[in-house]
Amino acid sequence: MATTSTQRFGRRLASSVSRRRLSSSAGEIAVQRSQNPSLNLCSAINQALHIALDTDPRSYVFGEDVSFGGVFRCTVGLADRFGKSRVFNTPLCEQGIVGFGIGLAAMGNRAIAEIQFADYIYPAFDQIVNEAAKFRYRSGNQFNCGGLTIRAPYGAVGHGGHYHSQSPEAFFCHVPGIKVVIPRSPSQAKGLLISCIRDPNPIVFFEPKWLYRLAVEEVPEHDYMLPLSEAEVIREGTDITLVGWGAQLSIMEEACLDAENDGISCELIDLKTLIPWDKETVEASVRKTGRLLISHEAPVTGGFGAEISASIVERCFLRLEAPVARICGLDTPFPLVFEPFYLPTKNKILDAIKSTVNY
Amino acid sequence: MALSRAASSTPHANLLKPLAAAISSSSSFFRRSISTDTTPITVETSVPFTAHRCEAPSRTVETTGQELVGFFRLMALMRRAEIAADSLYKAKLIRGFCHLYDGQEAVAIGMEAAITKKDCIITAYRDHCTFLGRGGTLLEVFSELMGRQAGCSKGKGGSMHFYRKEAGFYGGHGIVGAQIPLGVGLAFAQKYNKDESVSFALYGDGAANQGQLFEALNMAALWDLPAILVCENNHYGMGTAEWRAAKSPSYYKRGDYVPGLKVDGMDALAVKQACKFAKEHALKNGPIILEMDTYRYHGHSMSDPGSTYRTRDEISGVRQERDPIERIRKLLLSLDLATEKELKDIEKEVRKEVDEAIAQAKESPMPDPSELFTNVYVKGYGVESFGPDRKEVRAVLP
Numbered sequence: 214m215a216t217t218s219t220q221r222f223g224r225r226l227a228s229s230v231s232r233r234r235l236s237s238s239a240g241e242i243a244v245q246r247s248q249n250p251s252l253n254l255c256s257a258i259n260q261a262l263h264i265a266l267d268t269d270p271r272s273y274v275f276g277e278d279v280s281f282g283g284v285f286r287c288t289v290g291l292a293d294r295f296g297k298s299r300v301f302n303t304p305l306c307e308q309g310i311v312g313f314g315i316g317l318a319a320m321g322n323r324a325i326a327e328i329q330f331a332d333y334i335y336p337a338f339d340q341i342v343n344e345a346a347k348f349r350y351r352s353g354n355q356f357n358c359g360g361l362t363i364r365a366p367y368g369a370v371g372h373g374g375h376y377h378s379q380s381p382e383a384f385f386c387h388v389p390g391i392k393v394v395i396p397r398s399p400s401q402a403k404g405l406l407i408s409c410i411r412d413p414n415p416i417v418f419f420e421p422k423w424l425y426r427l428a429v430e431e432v433p434e435h436d437y438m439l440p441l442s443e444a445e446v447i448r449e450g451t452d453i454t455l456v457g458w459g460a461q462l463s464i465m466e467e468a469c470l471d472a473e474n475d476g477i478s479c480e481l482i483d484l485k486t487l488i489p490w491d492k493e494t495v496e497a498s499v500r501k502t503g504r505l506l507i508s509h510e511a512p513v514t515g516g517f518g519a520e521i522s523a524s525i526v527e528r529c530f531l532r533l534e535a536p537v538a539r540i541c542g543l544d545t546p547f548p549l550v551f552e553p554f555y556l557p558t559k560n561k562i563l564d565a566i567k568s569t570v571n572y
Numbered sequence: 573m574a575l576s577r578a579a580s581s582t583p584h585a586n587l588l589k590p591l592a593a594a595i596s597s598s599s600s601f602f603r604r605s606i607s608t609d610t611t612p613i614t615v616e617t618s619v620p621f622t623a624h625r626c627e628a629p630s631r632t633v634e635t636t637g638q639e640l641v642g643f644f645r646l647m648a649l650m651r652r653a654e655i656a657a658d659s660l661y662k663a664k665l666i667r668g669f670c671h672l673y674d675g676q677e678a679v680a681i682g683m684e685a686a687i688t689k690k691d692c693i694i695t696a697y698r699d700h701c702t703f704l705g706r707g708g709t710l711l712e713v714f715s716e717l718m719g720r721q722a723g724c725s726k727g728k729g730g731s732m733h734f735y736r737k738e739a740g741f742y743g744g745h746g747i748v749g750a751q752i753p754l755g756v757g758l759a760f761a762q763k764y765n766k767d768e769s770v771s772f773a774l775y776g777d778g779a780a781n782q783g784q785l786f787e788a789l790n791m792a793a794l795w796d797l798p799a800i801l802v803c804e805n806n807h808y809g810m811g812t813a814e815w816r817a818a819k820s821p822s823y824y825k826r827g828d829y830v831p832g833l834k835v836d837g838m839d840a841l842a843v844k845q846a847c848k849f850a851k852e853h854a855l856k857n858g859p860i861i862l863e864m865d866t867y868r869y870h871g872h873s874m875s876d877p878g879s880t881y882r883t884r885d886e887i888s889g890v891r892q893e894r895d896p897i898e899r900i901r902k903l904l905l906s907l908d909l910a911t912e913k914e915l916k917d918i919e920k921e922v923r924k925e926v927d928e929a930i931a932q933a934k935e936s937p938m939p940d941p942s943e944l945f946t947n948v949y950v951k952g953y954g955v956e957s958f959g960p961d962r963k964e965v966r967a968v969l970p
């Protein structure tokens with residue numbers, strides 16, 4: 214069920230992305246649609262890394278098993294093409310990997326570190342929060358590690374259990390000095406990852422591993438960047454605004470389609486960058502619809518949905534016609550056997566859409 | 573190779589006694605049945621121990637016919653259980669991540685033979701056989717693997733999270749290296765309680781590169797804790813060969829100021845000897861590292877065929893020359909403590925036991941959905957969920 218829906222989403226996105234390009238985007242992506250090959254999200258990431266290494270001789274890719282292609286095969290072929298001194302395996306030591314990356318970046322390099330699963334980023338938490346995020350600030354701009362990009366696959370895969378399923382993005386959204394970016398589809402992943410690598414700030418880039426193989430769409434072959442901190446309305450509507458990111462958008466899209474059958478018109482926004490996030494786009498949408506629903510896989514309490522909700526209530530209090538709805542993971546560890554109960558599924562979202570619209 | 577030495581060249585006289593007894597009754601028809609003999613015999617380990625900052629223990633290990641048969645049986649059971657888990661995973665009856673231990677059985681077996689259930693063991697995610705070694709049942713294993721109520725963690729943990737509190741088995745940890753300092757904490761409590769027991773903290777060669785190991789070592793040494801750090805060196809951390817990841821793959825020496833011992837981890841008797849030695853050492857002098865030279869036959873986890881980063885020859889070479897079960901089989905045969913047929917019968921028995929446990933585990937229900945919310949906090953002392961979809965969370969006080 215999830216398979217077909219995400220596939221559909223990947224394809225649907227291809228059209229909605231290019232529709233938007235045709236109508237509004239100012240030339241950053243010159244697309245000849247029919248000539249672009251279809252890629253899955255994993256291959257799109259791989260392409261982005263090839264381009265990043267190719268276009269900047271001072272860029273490096275490293276992490277556990279990456280020179281063999283990595284557990285998800287995202288780094289396949291890089292070591293062969295760019296050599297062992299630019300694409301290399303590290304020992305199993307996340308804290309060391311990120312700290313090393315900070316030092317490498319501080320010398321003016323682009324350090325692209327892979328953490329094998331987002332669940333294993335916690336040993337590196339201190340390096341990210343205390344070293345990477347504050348280096349520029351506390352040195353009065355003498356030093357920075359802006360060339361650092363940390364890639365980590367996140368999220369549910371259907372049966373990953375406690376330590377292969379987590380969505381830790383909110384922890385990092387509490388840290389001024391780093392950016393957090395999450396793509397929803399192959400073409401987005403490629404453009405956003407290249408932007409992250411070239412952005413002069415340290416960035417944590419979470420990749421929706423559920424979509425590595427499932428999401429397939431046309432991806433422009435050339436080097437392109439998608440803007441950070443710019444949300445995108447991927448579906449226009451008038452009755453309620455839905456905000457999400459990453460793999461969850463495909464679930465939300467399905468709920469939007471079902472709601473449409475019930476005569477509810479939903480506007481769906483991909484936030485893409487979680488910090489610093491694009492409040493204006495979300496605000497403008499909520500001013501139009503008067504209602505907001507946020508959905509993410511991470512537990513509801515303290516999730517990034519809480520921040521969005523608070524900000525929008527501050528900005529749109531008088532315009533809101535119903536309480537902001539949050540359909541998120543439950544406040545439990547990510548479970549092994551109860552994943553469907555835990556997850557913010559389509560039906561939960563649909564119920565919340567209805568009750569918010571009928572409030 | 574070492575076996576012939578074991579059977580012939582051991583100087584102790586007590587080896588000769590059972591051998592002589594066996595030989596004197598060796599007419600195959602009248603041969604006594606499989607050994608339950610508890611007369612001590614001595615066997616020499618396959619290779620010498622290599623020591624770092626300590627005096628290596630003797631290579632001559634005391635054992636009995638009964639113990640060896642027990643080793644054979646339990647290792648055959650472990651092997652069979654892991655192979656069955658492989659099939660269950662492929663049939664999608666086991667979900668989540670699953671890491672198998674076949675090849676490494678002698679470590680679990682030999683360690684148990686040297687210690688008691690008052691001693692603690694803590695390990696990583698490759699935990700099925702360590703759990704069986706601690707006295708866990710096959711039903712608990714397969715139920716947990718399939719996420720059923722009868723599992724050792726009530727079906728809530730899965731493959732990586734086996735625990736057995738009553739036998740001092742602290743599990744079952746998913747984050748590489750995280751269990752090592754926990755083991756040191758266990759050892760501190762043991763020392764404080766003066767109960768003359770020790771903690772074994774197991775970790776892999778990959779995990780040996782995590783900073784946590786060195787933090788744990790320092791604390792254990794600083795406070796002279798009865799902590800035994802066991803590096804199960806199966807020579808690969810996922811697809812990475814030890815030498816690609818470690819400047820010095822002599823893991824027994826990497827504690828620097830902490831003594832260490834390198835052990836043939838494919839030889840259950842060597843493991844037993846080393847663990848006995850380590851326990852005595854740790855109670856008297858504080859921590860020690862045991863590097864178990866071992867091998868995993870399966871890939872790292874079920875998604876790894878295990879053949880892309882090592883040769884098939886390497887795997888079959890280990891199977892042929894160092895297999896821990898075959899070693900005991902040969903020893904039993906050469907000491908005339910069992911016949912080929914008796915050992916085959918044992919293997920048949922364990923196969924049946926495994927099949928029965930799987931059938932029984934399949935009957936065990938899945939946990940009740942309300943279990944999703946239990947054990948997050950102590951019942952009554954934390955938050956509870958209410959409402960449709962249980963998404964509303966309230967703090968409750970007892």
Ligand SMILES: Cc1ncc(C[n+]2csc(CCOP(=O)(O)OP(=O)(O)O)c2C)c(N)n1
Nearest residue numbers: 333698746747748776777778779808809810
């Ligand atoms: C902190 C952390 N990083 C990465 C992983 C993913 N991972 C699981 S096992 C493993 C390899 C560990 O190898 P080793 O310590 O040698 O143990 P073995 O699997 O050989 O028993 C890796 C990289 C993890 N579980 N935790």
Ligand SMILES: [Mg+2]
Nearest residue numbers: 776777808809
């Ligand atoms: Mg290993």
